[in-house]
Amino acid sequence: MTAVAERVAILGSAEAIEAAARLSADFAAGAADRDRDKVLPHTQIAQLAASGLLAITVPAELGGADLPASVVAEVIRLISWGDPNIGQIPHSHFVFVNQLRLQGTSAQQARILPDLLSGKTIGNAQSERGTKHVRDFTTTLRRDGSGWRLNGTKFYCTGALFADWIPTLAHLGEDGPLRVAWVPRTADGVEITDDWDALGQRTTASGTVTLTDVAVTDDLITDFAATFDRPTTYGAYAQLLHSAIDAGIARAALDDAARFVTTKSRPHPDAEVDRAADDPLVVHAFGEMELAVRGAEALLADAGRAVDHANTQLDEQTAANANLAVAAARAATTKTSVEVASRLFEVAGTRSAVAKDNLDRHWRNARTHTLHDPAAWKIQHLGRWAVDRTLPPRTGQL
Structure with a gap:
């Protein structure tokens, strides 16, 4: 998880691009060695979070810069120019900020997104092994009293090892509509395994997230299926x-x-x-x-x-x-x-x-x-x- 600052800088478009260029040069210096020795970029992700770059899409009404997609893409390109492993790690961070903005209630946004202004980060638990195709999921949310229990195993969970929040795709019941369960990294029943062993992008820590009877409340569930309606x-x-x-x-x-x-x-x-x-x-x-x-x-x-x-x-x-x-x-x-x-x-x-x-x-x-x-x-x-x-x-x- 990232270290929490009091508050990161709120960057405009030009400032974000300049910050990304500076960090890119720093990250490039050790990229070959990190790849060779498979050293995970914990320090570099902390630098990225502290720079304010991971907060650039927080809505203005919540105190963020609300920068457009074109600027975010340029930030990711610059970071990836230095080290694409570091460039890929916050991909899901930005995507799920967007998901929360599109499908979350104002109360849900106000609960999670201000965390990014203090340097916290978002990972992901989406893909699964052994299913029919990439959009086939077996992870489920099942009713348990007034809340839910989340169970499943996810793979290719880029960013999860470094994250404070792990948004997880799951069905309501066996075949119900897809939802996103917003799971704190420290929640009981969450296990993250760095078993990513790929040809390239070796230090993204895109391994396995296992979720065993993780308690989830209604206020931490957003609709995913409706995104494409x-x-x-x-x-x-x-x-x-x-x-x-x-x-x-x-x-x-x-x-x-x-x-x-x-x-x-x-x-x-x-x-x-x-x-x-x-x-x-x-x-x-x-x-x-x-x-x-x-x-x-x-x-x-x-x-x-x-x-x-x-x-x-x-x-x-x-x-x-x-x-x-x-x-x-x-x-x-x-x-x-x-x-x-x-x-x-x-x-x-x-x-x-x-x-x-x-x-x-x-x-x-x-x-x-x-x-x-x-x-x-x-x-x-x-x-x-x-x-x-x-x-x-x-x-x-x-």
Whole structure:
């Protein structure tokens, strides 16, 4: 859990972006070592919370800055540029703040969201292993007197190990509608296991949360199923932040490739140049990668603006436009992050494969995180819209 401050700074848009850039540079310095040794970023998450960046979406009426989605995406991109593990950890924090704003009562918002102004954080317990698909859940809330008992096992619970609140998706009864149970990290019956052992994003602590007869009161349950009953940017917002993580990975991989080529790589003799960085084939490859990264970053920024616009003028069309813009950004950042992190070795040469430099972490991080939602389905929905203007579904995963 995060250490609690008296009150974090309330940051405007420019201040938030500046703070994210500063922290990104700090986080980058130890990213390779943390990945290699699997050292969880407890100190760095505490810094992130203390900076005020995790409070930037608290509503103005509760004392927060209420910054738009486009700014949050840029904050996540910058943090992920430094270390995408740290960039991914607060993803659910922002998404569930949004869920509470959309579906929580004013009393529920007033109970939980002011905690963020003192540096507290939100995790998640959503996905489950062994179910039919990613939107199939077995965790249940069952009546127990005047309250409820929550039981289930969740996996891929990024952020939970660092969190003060763990919002948990569960059915009311066996097959009832989905709800979010807002569970304090310290509640009896909550067990968090750091059993995340993945190819990449190794230090997100995205392990298991086990919930055994956890007591939940009515005032800590919000509706989830109703989120998609009407036009919404809920899913677009969540996917926008995922895209920002991948954009950050792509830029970091390109930076490390340039650093290696200008300081360590040897030129190919056929190039007849003194530096590998002057090899015209290497320069051309860098030009292609820069073009791809800039394109992905531009689509991310465009998607952020589309979500902002839909949030101010929400209807079926603006929500669909936001979903499609985010789908394009997500597909582009998926492709770009994986390809650039791979081409890093093409341009940097044999020496870049030495284990001590840990440059392969960029590809491992990109490949792991981009598996979160299949990019092919995003392209499928873009294609259906392009062919006959079919609006995308309200699934939250476009």
